[in-house]
Amino acid sequence: MTSKQKGWKEIPIAGVCWTPTTEYLTGDWRTFKPVPDLQKCNKCLLCYVYCPDGAIEWKREAEKIEFNYNYCKGCGICANECRQEAIKMVRE
Amino acid sequence: MSSEWKFTTKDLAEKPELLMPGHRACAGCGPAVVYRQILKATRGPIIATNATGCMEVVTTIYPYTAWRIPWIHTAFENVAANAAGIETALKVMKRKGHLKHDHIDVIAFAGDGGTYDIGLQALSGAVERGHDFLYVLYDNEAYMNTGIQRSGGTPHCASTTTSPAGRVIPGKPEYKKPIADIMVAHGIPYVAAASPAYWRDLITKARKGLEVKGPAFLHALAPCPRGWRYDTSKTIEIARLAVETCVFPLWEAVDGEHSLSAPSKVIALKPERKKPVREYLKNQGRFRHLFTPEFEHIIDEIEHIVDRRWKLLLKKCGMA
Amino acid sequence: MTVVKQKLLALSGDEAVAYAVKQSDVDVVAAYPITPQTIIVEKFSEYVHNGEVDTEFICVESEHSALTACLAAAATGARTFTASASAGLALMHEILYVTSGCRAPVVMTIVNRALSAPINIHCDHADSMVERDASWIQIYVENSQEAYDSTIQAFKIAEHPDILLPAMVMLDAFFLSHTLESVNVLLDATVREFVGTRKIPLVRSHEGKLVPFKLDPKNPVTMGPLDLYDYYFEHKKQQEEAMQRALQTIKQVHDEYGEISGRRYGNGLIDPYRLEDADIAAICVGSTAGTTKVVVDQLRAKGVKAGLLRLRTYRPFPSQDLREALENVKAIAVMDRSNSFGAYGGPIFHEVRHVLYDAPTRPQVVNYIYGLGGRDMPQTLIHEIYKDLQKIVKTKRVEKPVQFIGVRE
Structure with missing residues (x-):
């Protein structure tokens, strides 16, 4: 493996996740991007x-939804379910 | 039994996200929606355990974890025994003064393979012993993690990789095992069927399952775009159609007393609202072979099975 | 030596184990009945139902769930115990690896019983020998007294923060499990103090904090993830390191216990008998050592330099101790109460012979498969083994390196 990866002495026991x-x-x-x-x-x-x-966050202060495109996989459920038709899926 | 807890979508949005983004479920994953909704139902400290399956894999690819609550996976067939061990340990450690919390809920997640098939023994044992935990079956109706093989939860004539739509045998010859009925027959205090399309119903049922003392079983339908062969955007639509066609009616049984939940109750009261099963089947590639002259008669057969099960349920709910 | 006050009780091996568990402040016991282990859980159920222990007993629906429940309870921070045998242990097989992989310090008694088919309820070691690679500590006892003593020690070894590996204590079906013996037991308070409460080490969690290694809503950790080729190997290396450290810990715990009880079994790893100047020696595990000691005494009385090495700890394998104890013996007979079908001898033979390969003296090592399915191993047969060894020393020739003994042609 690459040297960047940790050795057995550096990681927690038992496969406890650390990230x-x-x-x-x-x-x-x-x-497609909503x-x-x-x-x-x-x-x-x-x-x-x-x-x-x-991947959709409710911004309480601003009173609005916000997409987190770091995580959104573009499935399109949100657009399909939006009764206001307020979400469009756009090719990236 | 009813839960005191009332909530809006904004209340849910303001609760912490216990399943973090960045998990590697497929786009449009039904089980991931189910998990997120259920985790919004928590009422305090909670420990989760998961059977082997899609959601175990996609949420914990080492060194990553999507879990903000303590979580353990040990094997495929034993998640109910995990829950039993955790619940019992908490009980005794509290008694001995080794626990800081007053109460910790225990939740077990498993797919249909881990519930209908390989995990049924451990589940039956754990609920018979009366452990206080909520068992969530996320039912995507096949072994999706290993590549869409049929399970006891796969519906009649669905095409899977071990029950393919062949020239002679059109998909799975057998019928879906009535798992929730089996759980009711165990005499446990709470059993419910829910669909993520009806999020309020599902979240309320999860909350009731956590609140009830003793074992609770929540059967959540969890459409899978890969396995059911539909467009990723249709997950909730299909989860809704399952209810509207009575393929997957929503109900609960409190201490063995059945009642229909609102979306299905409406259909019971106004049967004309029941959609034909064809509407549910037609958007799913796993049933595509039924829409051919050779096998089209099976759709009627499925309609017949659905009607028969629906009538039995109405009888149990005193609505026949 | 500060030997404390003790009580002498008449206990079967199973009862001795149950008594040790009763005294060890165990939080959760989950078990399923199987002959010849059942007395342990029956006896323990009595303790629970009579309010003599502060332990939750989960009467599970299978051994698979018994071990799973113990594993999950241990992951939650509890001290846990289970017991099984034969088919029950075989059904646990999958979870044995998961338990050690999760570093859950479960303690389990195995009452060694033959594996089916044909079905047989009597003693041999096939059930636990097959699990030697599961990363569990394995201690084989000679008598009920040692079963009692070793069970208490097992909690302390398994839970040691440097170790965190599950431990099995093996006793022979019926020969020990169902036979009354005089057993010296420590007082409850003495055992309680010896085992203490379980100490939970810290691990680094995904929140970047050092947190207790247990399922705790205050400090969430994820256990049992999907671990692929990039890190799985490192986790297995950690287990091997813990196993190697356990050699020292087993000795140390055995010594501490010896200080209190006055009872020692060799150095905790190997238990030699009249071995120091021996020319010939047998090696075995379990209750056969008792009969063999009688034979050794008889031979010694005739001037034959015979000895015995009882292997107490089979995992981790005490290679160095074994080599040092045996390198001056000329011929050695390894007695295996289990067979590795199609292999060149039984499992203990493999390892003993392999360890002695490095000894400059390279003694002759032969193997006897004996006592399968509870077949008696009388003194006469053990005499035959020592007779063979004398012949090997004399002729410097081995005629049959591996043979079954006590089986009819």
Whole structure:
């Protein structure tokens, strides 16, 4: 293995994980990108509830949804489920 | 039994994300939606255990983990025994004063393979002994992790890699095992069927399952775009159609007393709202072979099975 | 030596084990009945139902779940115990590896029983020998007293923060499990103090903190992930290192226990008998050592320089101790109460012979497969083995390096 990887003395025992998946960006899996139209958005947050990836964030202060494209895999569930038709899937 | 907890989507959005993004489930993964929704139902400290399967793999590819709660996987067929061990350890450690928390919930996740098939013995044993835990079956209706092989949860005539749609045998010859009925027959305090399309219903049921003392079993339908062969954007749509066609009705049984949940109750009261099963099957590649002259009669057969099971359920719910 | 007050009880091997577990402040016991282990869990159930222990007993639906529940409870921070035998241990096979891989210090008694088919409930070592590669510590005992003593020691060895490996204590079916013996037991408080409460070491979690190595909502850790070619090997190396460290820990715990109880079994790893000036020696594990000692005494009385080495710890394998103890013996008979079908001899033979390959003296080593399915191993047969050894020394020739003894033609 490459020398960058840790040796047996450096890692926790028993396969205890030491890195959160938030450090693993799945955004580059995406072919289509969800683009919200915040004018049309009624803030029902169904997209948030149906997202498999937790890639839609509710910004409480700003009172709006925000896509985290670091993680969004572009499945399109949000666009399909949005009753306001406020999310468009756009080819990257 | 009813939960005191009422919530809006904003309440959910403000609860911490216990399953972190960056997990490697496929785009449009139904089980990932189910997991996220269920983890929004937590009421305090919780320990999770997972059977081997898609969600075990995609959430914990070493050294990464998507879990913000303590989590353990040991093997495929034993997740209920994991839960039993954890719950029992917590009980005794609390009694001996070795535990800081007043109460810790225990949740076990398994797919259909880990529940209907290889894990049934451990599950039956654990609920018979009455351990206090919530068992979540995320049912994507085949062994997706190993490449879409049929399980006891695969529906009749679905094409899988071990029950392919052949020229002679059109998919899986057998029928879906009534797993939730089997769990009700164990006499446990809470059993429910839920679909992620009806998120409020699913999350409330998960919460009830955590709140109830003793074993609770939550059967969550979890469509899989890869295995069911549909467009990744349709996961929730298909999860909704399963309910609208009565292929997967929503119900719960509290201490063995059945009742229909709202989306299915509407259909029971207004049967004209029940959609034909064809609507559910047609968007899924695993049933594509049924839409040929040779095998089209099977659709009627499936409709017939669905009707029969629906009627039995209505009877149990006192709505026949 | 500060030998403490003890009580003399008449206990079978199984009862002695149950008594040791009762005294060891175990949190969770999960077990499933199987002859000849059942007395252990029956006896322990009595303790639970009579309020004599503060332990949760999970009466599981299979051995697979028994070990799983112990593993998960141990991962939650509990001290755990289970017991099994034969087919039960075989059913646990998968979880044995998971338990050691999760570094869960479960303690398990195995009452050695033959494997099916044909079904047989009597003693041989096939069940535990097949699990030698599962990264469990394996201690084989000679009598019920040692079963009691070793069970207590096993908790302390397995839970040692440098080790964190599960441990099996093996006793022979019926010869020990069901036979009454006088057993000296320590007082409850003495055992309680000896085993202490379980200490949980710290690990680095995905939150970047050093946290207790257990399932704890305050400090979440992920256990049992998917571990591929980039790190799995490193985790296995860690297990091997822990196993090697256990050689020292087993000796150390055995010594500490010896200080209190006055009882020692060799150095905890090997238990030699009249071996110092021996020309010929047998090697065995378990209760056969008792009969063999009688034979050794008889031979010594006739002026034959015979000795015995009882292997107490089989995993980790005490290679160095064994080599040092045996290098001046001229001919050695390894007695295996199990067979590795199609191999060149039984499992203990393989390792003893292999270790002695490095000894400059290179003694002759032969193998006897004996006692399968509970077949008795009388003194007469053991005499035959020593007779063969004398002949080998005399002629410097080995006629049959591997043979079955006590089987009818």
